[in-house]
Each structure stands twice: as C-alpha cells, then as structure tokens.
Amino acid sequence: MTIALAAVGAALATLLLTLLVLWLRQRGRTREAELAEALRELESRMDTMVRELTDTIERTQHEGQRTRMLGELAGSIDLDEVLNRVLEAAGAIEGVDAALITVATPPGGEPIVATLGLSAEEAQRQAVLGPPDGREARAISMSYEYGALEADEEAIRSGVAVPLPGETAHLGLLTIFTRAAQPTFGESQVSELEQLALRAGPAIENARRFREARQLADLDALTGLHNRRYFHETLAREVARAHRYSRNLALIIFDLDDFKAINDRIGHLSGDGVLAEASERVRDVVRSADIACRVGGDEFAVILPESRLRDADQLYARLRTALSSKPVGQAGPLTMSAGVAELQPDDDAIAFFQRADHALYGAKEAGKGQVVAASLVQPQPPANMPPTIASVPPPEEPPTNLNTAG
Numbered sequence: 001m002t003i004a005l006a007a008v009g010a011a012l013a014t015l016l017l018t019l020l021v022l023w024l025r026q027r028g029r030t031r032e033a034e035l036a037e038a039l040r041e042l043e044s045r046m047d048t049m050v051r052e053l054t055d056t057i058e059r060t061q062h063e064g065q066r067t068r069m070l071g072e073l074a075g076s077i078d079l080d081e082v083l084n085r086v087l088e089a090a091g092a093i094e095g096v097d098a099a100l101i102t103v104a105t106p107p108g109g110e111p112i113v114a115t116l117g118l119s120a121e122e123a124q125r126q127a128v129l130g131p132p133d134g135r136e137a138r139a140i141s142m143s144y145e146y147g148a149l150e151a152d153e154e155a156i157r158s159g160v161a162v163p164l165p166g167e168t169a170h171l172g173l174l175t176i177f178t179r180a181a182q183p184t185f186g187e188s189q190v191s192e193l194e195q196l197a198l199r200a201g202p203a204i205e206n207a208r209r210f211r212e213a214r215q216l217a218d219l220d221a222l223t224g225l226h227n228r229r230y231f232h233e234t235l236a237r238e239v240a241r242a243h244r245y246s247r248n249l250a251l252i253i254f255d256l257d258d259f260k261a262i263n264d265r266i267g268h269l270s271g272d273g274v275l276a277e278a279s280e281r282v283r284d285v286v287r288s289a290d291i292a293c294r295v296g297g298d299e300f301a302v303i304l305p306e307s308r309l310r311d312a313d314q315l316y317a318r319l320r321t322a323l324s325s326k327p328v329g330q331a332g333p334l335t336m337s338a339g340v341a342e343l344q345p346d347d348d349a350i351a352f353f354q355r356a357d358h359a360l361y362g363a364k365e366a367g368k369g370q371v372v373a374a375s376l377v378q379p380q381p382p383a384n385m386p387p388t389i390a391s392v393p394p395p396e397e398p399p400t401n402l403n404t405a406g
Contacts, residue, residue, distance in 0.1 A: 079112075079207040086174065086200040087116035093192050095184035096176045098122070098156065103164070103172040103204060111172065112208070118177070122156060138162070139190050140173070160185045162193050165201040171208075174200060220294040222272055223279035231293035231301055236349040238291075238303055243345075250307040252315055253356045254338035256323075257368045259298040266330045274329040281322040286315065301356075309373060312340035316371045337363040341374035 076082055083101055090099035098117030105111055115123045140161040161175035174197045178184050218230040226234070235251070242249040256262075256278065263271040275298060282300060286292045291303040304311055316338045323334040339359025343352055355374035363372040 076203075077207050077210040079204070079211045080114075082200075082203050082207040083112075083114035086196065086204070087114060089196050089200075090174060090176050090193065091116050093176060093189055093196075095178050095180065095189060097179045098177040100175045100177070101164070101172065101204075102175070103208065139194070141185075142175075154179055157181060158185065160190055160193060162190070162197045164197050164204060166205045167202075171201055171205055220279075223276055223294045225279050225282065225300070226291060226293040228293065228295045231291075231295055231303070232349070232353075234291055234293075235303055235353060238305055239343060239347065239349045239352055242305075242343050248306055248308050249343040249352075250304040250309060250312040250340065251343075251352060251356045252302045252304070252312045252338055252340045252371075253295070253299065253353075253360045254301075254316070254319065254336045254371075255297070255299040255360065257335045257337055262331045270330045274331045274334075277329050278323060278334065281328070282319060285318040285322050290315070299360075309340060309342040312342070313371060313373075316340065335369040337368045338371040339363055339374055340371055 076085070086101060087099045090096060099115070100118060100123060101112075101114045103112040113123060142159040142161070144155070144157055146155060156177045157179055159175055159177040161173040164171040164174050174193065176185070176189070176193060218226055220227040238249055241247065256275075259271070259274075262274065266274075275294075279292075279294065279300075282292050282302075286302055287304075289305055291305075293301045293303075295301045302312075302315060304315065316336075319338075320336060323336055326333065328334050337360060339356045339362065341352060341356035341359060347355070359372045359374040363370050366372065
C-alpha cells in the first residue's frame with residue numbers, strides 16, 4: 001500500500017512537473033510571440049519616424065535652397081543671372097520638369113524669354129504673355145492632349161503660369177511645366193510659384209532697368225550706334241574670344257572724306273544731321289552679327305566676328321555704295337576712306353585697332369575714297385621713340401588698294 005501510494009504520489013508529482021514544464025514552455029512561447037510582436041511594432045514605428053525625419057530634412061533642405069535662391073535674387077542686377085536664379089528656384093518645386101520666364105518689352109520689341117529644361121522649339125511654342133482674352137488672372141492652367149502618333153514620353157503634358165508683378169503693371173509670366181502623364185500641380189505648387197513670382201518680379205524689373213540704362217549708356221546719342229567706350233570693351237572681348245577658340249576676326253575703321261569742309265559749308269547742326277543719316281545707312285548694310293560703332297567725330301568702326309579680310313572689304317563696298325548712291329542730307333553723296341585688318345596671332349586689342357587705324361591713314365594719304373589693308377601698312381613709332389627692329393618701317397611703296405571708289 002505504501003509502495004502503491006508512493007508510486008501514485010510519484011506519478012502525480014511527475015504529472016504535475018510535466019504540466020508545469022508544459023505551462024512554462026507555453027508561457028515562454030507567448031512571451032516570445034509578444035516580444036516579437038513588440039519588436040515588429042517598434043521597427044514599424046522606427047521606419048515611420050525615419051521616413052518622417054527624411055521628409056522633414058528634405059523639406060528643410062528644399063526650403064533652405066529656395067530661401068537661398070530667393071535671397072540671392074536681390075543680390076544681382078545682371079538680368080541673365082536673375083532670370084537663371086528664378087528658373088532654378090522654379091525648377092526646384094515638386095513635380096516641375098521645365099520652367100519658362102516671358103518678360104514683355106516696350107511696344108515693338110521682342111519679349112525676353114528664358115527657359116529651363118525646354119528645347120528652343122518648345123520654348124517658342126510655350127511662350128505666352130497672358131490670358132488670351134487679355135484679362136488679369138491669378139494663374140493660368142494649361143494642359144495638352146496628343147494623338148497616337150504625337151504621343152511622346154518627353155512631351156509637355158501640362159503647365160501653370162502666374163504673373164510676374166512689377167511696380168505699376170505685370171512684367172510677364174513665370175510658368176512651370178510637367179512631362180508626367182497625369183497632372184501633378186496642385187494648390188501647394190501654385191502657391192509656391194506665386195510666392196516665387198512675388199520675390200522675382202521686383203528683382204527682374206530692377207535688372208531690366210539696369211540693362212536698359214546700360215544699353216543707353218553704350219549708345220552714341222547722335223547716331224544711335226555704339227559709342228567709343230563700348231567699342232573698345234567689345235573689341236577686347238572679341239579679340240580674347242577669337243584667340244581662345246582660334247576664330248577669325250576682322251575690323252574696319254572708316255571716316256567720311258572732307259567732313260570738316262561739309263561742316264563749314266552747311267553748318268554744324270546740319271552736319272549732325274548728315275552724321276545721323278549716314279549712321280542709319282551703316283546700320284542698314286552691316287550684318288546682324290557685326291558691331292557698328294562711332295569712335296569719334298566722323299570716324300566709325302565695325303567689328304566683324306567670324307570674318308576675314310575679304311569680308312571687311314566686301315562691307316566697305318556696301319558702305320561706299322550706301323553713302324555715295326544718293327545724297328546724304330544737305331551734304332550730297334559722300335565718299336569714305338577705310339582701313340581694314342584681320343586679327344593676327346600676336347595681336348592684342350590695342351595692336352589690332354592701331355593696325356586698322358594706321359591703314360585708314362594710309363587710305364587718306366593715297367587719295368581718299370578707298371580702302372587699304374592693314375597688312376600692307378606698318379604702324380609708325382611715336383616721334384620721341386627710337387626705332388627698334390620691330391618698328392622699323394619697310395621700304396616706301398604706295399599702299400595697295402583693295403578696291404577704290406569709282
């Protein structure tokens with residue numbers, strides 16, 4: 001009996017021990033499951049926090065970049081630089097693939113257009129100055145539909161334009177575009193674009209005024225051609241560019257023959273009219289790439305980028321015809337003398353100008369009404385400077401004319 005009770009007790013103890021072990025194991029698995037679930041929840045929260053922190057950092061960086069760009073707008077009066085900074089700020093708006101600025105100019109002038117992420121053809125198609133009915137609008141939304149053959153992943157799909165405010169009127173429009181198939185510009189992008197336009201408008205207007213003032217300062221008041229200061233600045237720049245990129249450059253210096261006698265005969269006021277009309281004819285015959293200037297009195301100069309000596313000679317022929325084919329004001333038909341030069345490897349701007357200018361004097365000494373090439377004329381040293389090997393003039397010989405007047 002005792003042995004049986006002991007056996008039963010032992011069995012019960014074993015059973016209880018087994019149940020305890022099973023309970024502990026079950027409780028352990030439950031705690032492990034709870035711990036695993038807690039870890040998964042913690043990881044999810046950490047991922048969410050990381051995403052939120054990343055978004056916050058990106059927004060902060062974006063805001064900082066935009067604030068920096070906006071702050072830099074007032075730091076420049078160069079119109080090109082201001083336009084580029086505005087375009088960069090517009091391009092930083094979420095979802096923007098391209099941006100465009102269109103600024104109106106005085107009646108008859110071409111609008112100023114600056115782009116980011118647009119081809120020349122796209123810019124020409126997208127440039128607008130306002131709503132088609134002429135009314136003012138807070139924003140102009142644009143969307144484009146394409147046929148099956150016109151569909152293109154790179155095509156502009158939609159855009160939003162807002163006015164650029166000026167002191168008294170709108171200057172033009174600031175436009176953003178997307179190439180995404182679905183329109184992505186919502187109220188937040190429009191609001192951000194408007195804030196940018198509010199900051200950009202005054203900066204653009206100030207820079208435009210500075211450019212216009214500088215352009216007026218670069219012009220000769222009587223003739224409307226570029227003045228002497230602009231000529232020498234531009235000549236130095238073109239000479240440096242031609243040397244850097246191994247480009248051709250030519251120069252023609254000319255003046256009106258016997259203009260002092262014309263002034264004495266018809267008076268200085270009428271003489272000014274002759275200079276103004278002669279300058280208008282000069283503008284009519286020079287190429288769009290040429291830079292025509294009045295360098296003093298009745299002396300003029302034309303810089304010819306990407307040109308050789310023969311191009312300058314051809315320009316002289318056109319100028320001579322323009323001035324002599326019909327009367328110029330009260331002076332009657334005019335003749336002109338010219339010196340032409342082609343940039344040489346060892347020329348700087350001063351030497352280049354002096355060679356052409358000495359060629360002009362060679363044309364005068366040869367009888368006026370003609371053109372002389374600088375390569376046939378050796379500049380003379382100043383009277384108080386002893387001759388050197390480099391400045392000794394060649395044996396005397398009459399200047400060779402490229403062509404003569406009549």
